[in-house]
Amino acid sequence: MKRGRGGRRVLVTAVFLAMLAVGLPAPLLARVDVPDAETLAPLHYDFRRKGPAIKREDRWEELTRGVNLALGKPYRFDRQPNYGVTRDEGDVWQLTDGKLVPGDKIWFSKEAVGYQGADPPATICIDLGQVYPIDAVVARVQGGGAWEGSFRYPLQFDVYVSDDDRTYTRVDSVRKREYRDQRGALFDLPESTGAQPPGNPLPHPFHFGRLRTRGRYVALRMTLASAYGALDEIAVMKGDHDPAKVTFDPQQATTLLFDAVELLYPRDRMRVPTNVAGGFSFAVRDSRRDTRQPVTFHIDVPAAVTLSWSGSASLRSQEHARDGRPYREYTLTTVPSSGGLSYFYIQARPEPLGAMYFHAKHEGVRQPEQRVELTPFEIPPAPALNRLVFAHGWTGTPLQSRWPGGAKALRHFGFTHASVGSWEMPSFYGTPEFAESQKWLDQEARPAGLKVCLTDSPFHIMEALWAQEPDFAEAYGETDPPRKRLCLSYRGKYYQKEIERIVERYRRRRPDLISLDVECFGHALEHVQKCAPCRRLLDARGVTPVELATDLYAETASEIARAIGEAARALGQSPPPIGLYHASPAYRYHNVFDFAKLYPAGCQFDNPEVYVRCWPAAAAEIIRADKRLLPPECPVIAWTSPGTLDWEGEAPSGRLFDTLMEELLNGATGTLYYLPVHLCSEDLAAQAQVARLLAPFEEIVAASTLCDTEGWRQGDTGHISAIRSGDEMLVLLADYEHLGKTTVEARIPVERPVDAVELLTGKRTRLAPGANLLHVTIEGGYRSRPFYIGNRWRQRTGGSSRP
Ligand SMILES: [Zn+2]
Incomplete structure (x- = not known):
């Protein structure tokens, strides 16, 4: 990769592949810290x-x-x-x-x-x-x-x-x-x-x-x-x-199937956790002319494997023998939604497993069977975290509350927050489902140590709720030709109702962290130029369209934050920090041109998207760019798309490890997941691993400043990220351009003799001025290697050789 100083990246790209560097199969039940490349590779x-x-x-x-x-x-x-x-x-x-x-x-x-x-x-x-x-x-x-x-x-x-x-x-x-x-x-x-x-x-x-x-x-x-x-x-x-x-x-x-339903899994192997329930999703290809007819999915697993499903239709199972071995066939009859068959939980007894077979049956036709080889593995638990944030993001409680093993399983992977999803309408409050989800939060999630993260789509939901009202037209801008696009300077009845709706959600759920997606500002600049009320405001205030767009966003955000803050104080709670989805200072998706106006009155943490399909170098670039532009006290919590078992091809599962590491070692303190249904067992293991490795160093991550790593790299390979807090550093040496075994070398600027400890292996090197070359061999499914640099390893880790 070549990177210009001006920031524009020229990348000769992306993908993975024919895994020619074939790793050895993971030994049964070994605590594999770095999964071999083959395990995480696509077909x-x-x-x-x-x-x-x-x-x-x-x-x-x-x-x-x-x-x-x-x-x-x-x-x-x-x-x-x-x-x-x-x-x-x-x-x-x-x-x-x-x-x-x-x-x-x-x-x-x-x-x-x-x-x-x-x-x-x-x-x-x-x-x-x-x-x-x-x-x-x-x-x-x-x-x-x-x-x-x-x-x-x-x-x-x-x-x-x-x-x-x-x-x-x-x-x-x-x-x-x-x-x-x-x-x-x-x-x-x-x-x-x-x-x-x-x-x-x-x-x-x-x-x-x-x-x-x-x-x-x-x-x-x-x-x-x-x-x-x-x-x-x-x-x-x-x-x-x-x-x-x-x-x-x-x-x-x-065989190519047309006018058929196929159940698909992107790899020919899957690792199954033995000590906690993991997860995975199937994709569904439905090319029938009439997609409303129900389909029965058959999933046949060795009897040592237990499956359950996050959806509401019931998953039936029946024991039988397959090739003389005990198997259990699960069946699920449902009308599949386009794209996927949502989340399955999976766990196995620690023994050799064999294959999982699956097929769809519909309109009396049994479609061809697919096969995935299963191997057991153990996911070591993550410790309790105090400063870092890992949460499901846009997901309602069912996917989490139905997790076998309950909220403790989520803690096992390092989740710090349970998530209440975005689209909860006021009518939901009276339902048994709402009572059930609130009970789960109060009686399971919180006692297990999880906080609560709430996401919401203000104004988007306002439109969904009230657009049918005869006087809702007042919320749309006057343009010629007329377009039904919300006016950003509208402060009338529905605007007030919308703020009250969000406050009511806060009162009901009492979240500890809020992420709001104020989507209507996506067209802010164009809007204020075309909308009559906004143009009048431009004249009245004597500002430019860019300034007005920013000001309106900041005013709206501040008003929501103030209303939530008041509600919190009335309940005796401290106001939760609010982040605005991708109102990121470096990338103008939401047309915020002056982040200082938004922070800290309207939002208290930066919440940029890292939807780069877990291309870790790009994630690093996004987080770093924001961190540079923000006041040092402003936390950055990313939005990450796992991008692994989602068929989007680009990301072997190890990429989540690398992406989380790049986020956290470039100034972020956590992440919310955009598509949590794509967090497969390998991703959950990677998150737990990141949480385990960084738990002793949370304070460094939370109080970090960026190191300028330009010029650190020796040789022509490697990607280097680093943060510093006081005289300690966390450094990430990575190679995202190769799959095989490579060596990355860096000169770490140190002012006196310090320890450099590789977190994955506990291997210690002494660095000193003039003898500051750090090198690491990278192979396997994780392409990054984190290091602690400093002289307080013992205090940080309690003396253990590894975190
Ligand atoms: Zn307007």
């Missing part, structure tokens, strides 16, 4: 391509010269396009209509076809009408990391052909390169990894050539690498060979 990838490499200079016009068999032909999806900006009735013909979207931002065009949500992989299958000789498939796909890194090139493309729509053969496959030591069938096109500023949008014609194959059906499967994907055209180029002489590799034969 093994070793396709041998025959065709030319994917090249930056490839041009659609050249690649599609000849006979395009796909032109005007019908196609099917196994996942319906669902990106609102591109979606229209033309989605079912635009990919073969021969028309390219002009320009580089194809995701803005109705002529394109787009997906929102990375999972599950999306397949487009073209029916050529009869069997043809096929030489190439070309697809023009958006990438470049445009728009906050969201439109990235897919992680993987697979091309399939079939004569009969029953047996498909994979004839080409290519994967994105993420690491310098990654080999195999890879492409490598420049794009942003997702921290701001965004990269340059660039649709690329992906060329799968020299196929010399045949088929009537041609399918292109894309495993998306980020939350969005878009393409605008697919060509299938006719070959001049004899189709009768084509042979197929039986190893590549597969």
Whole structure:
């Protein structure tokens, strides 16, 4: 990675891969501090391509010269396009209509076809009408990391052909390169990894050539690498060979399902905790025409494994024998929601396990079975934390309250807060569900030592609650043409009701920490320029639009904070700190241009997004940029997307360890999770590990200042982060560019002899002025190594060799 001083990062990117550095399997029940790379890797990838490499200079016009068999032909999806900006009735013909979207931002065009949500992989299958000789498939796909890194090139493309729509053969496959030591069938096109500023949008014609194959059906499967994907055209180029002489590799034969429900898991292995219940999610691909019909999911596990589900439908189980071994089959009948089958809890007895098998059955059809190999592991518990924050974020209590083992299990992983989710409406208060969740908070979570974190979406909820009222129009700005967009200077009845609603939520839940997403300010600058009441205010106050946008946000936030503060004091509580979701000083998602106006009256901690799919270097950059701009006493608590078992491809689970470490060693004191349903057992283990390693040093993390690590690195590999408090430092040496074994070296500026202790191993080195070279070998699933630098190890850790 090259990093300019000006902050713009040029990153030759992202992905993972064919794990060529094969680690040994984890020994049964060993306390594995650093999971081996293979455990955390996605599916093994070793396709041998025959065709030319994917090249930056490839041009659609050249690649599609000849006979395009796909032109005007019908196609099917196994996942319906669902990106609102591109979606229209033309989605079912635009990919073969021969028309390219002009320009580089194809995701803005109705002529394109787009997906929102990375999972599950999306397949487009073209029916050529009869069997043809096929030489190439070309697809023009958006990438470049445009728009906050969201439109990235897919992680993987697979091309399939079939004569009969029953047996498909994979004839080409290519994967994105993420690491310098990654080999195999890879492409490598420049794009942003997702921290701001965004990269340059660039649709690329992906060329799968020299196929010399045949088929009537041609399918292109894309495993998306980020939350969005878009393409605008697919060509299938006719070959001049004899189709009768084509042979197929039986190893590549597969079934592609259309008009079906598939239960999917992104890896072929899973580790299952033995001493606490962990978790995982399945993805569901539902390509049926009528998705309202119920589906029965069958999940067959060794009898030593216990499953339960966070959803409300009942999970039934029945013991049986499978290959002579005791198994338990769980069945769940439900109408699956798009995307996923929410959270399963899983725990196993400490013994060799075998495989988990699963399939879906619907409309009388039993879909093919999938298999995941299970191995047991132990997750050492996290200690109690006093200063750091780990909370579920946007999640209501059920996912947490149904956790087997109760709130103590959450403490086991290092969670400090239970979370009450965002969208609790006033009508919820009278329900048994509300009483049940409050009882869980009062009688289980708090006694177990968890505090409570509340998230809310002010004004968004106001609109949802009262937009149907006849006089609600007063809350919208007057624009020409009129648009139903909330006026940011509106202070009328519904504004007051909304503040009262938030205060009432506070009174009911009594949270210790609040994160508010004041989403309506996302368009603040544009709004104050177009809205008549706001323009009048511009004149009256004699300020610029930028100033008004900032002032209105600060006023709104301060008013909410003041109202909550009063309510807290009336109840004899101290007012909880409030953070504003991504009202981040470095990145202007919410159009806050002057953070000093917001802090501390309107918000008391900074709450930036780190939705970079656990690309740890980008997380470091985001947190660091904010920390630099904030007053030193302002805490930073990030919003993190685990980005691991979420099909978004980019992040082997170890990335959560690395990302949390980068956040905490760049000035953050904790994180809220954006999509907690994606916290798999490996992520929970990583969080517990981070909590364990940093617990003795919480004070350093909480009172830290950033070290300028520029120039510390020796050699051409490594990423270095460091914080300091007094004469102690926490330093993170990492290598996010390689997967295999590498060495990172750094010169640590020290003024006198000090200890450098590697937290994971307890290995101690003595550093001194002039002898300050610290080096570490990095291998395995975690790519970062934290160090304590100072002379108070014994006092901090109670004398133990390791935290
Ligand atoms: Zn307005």
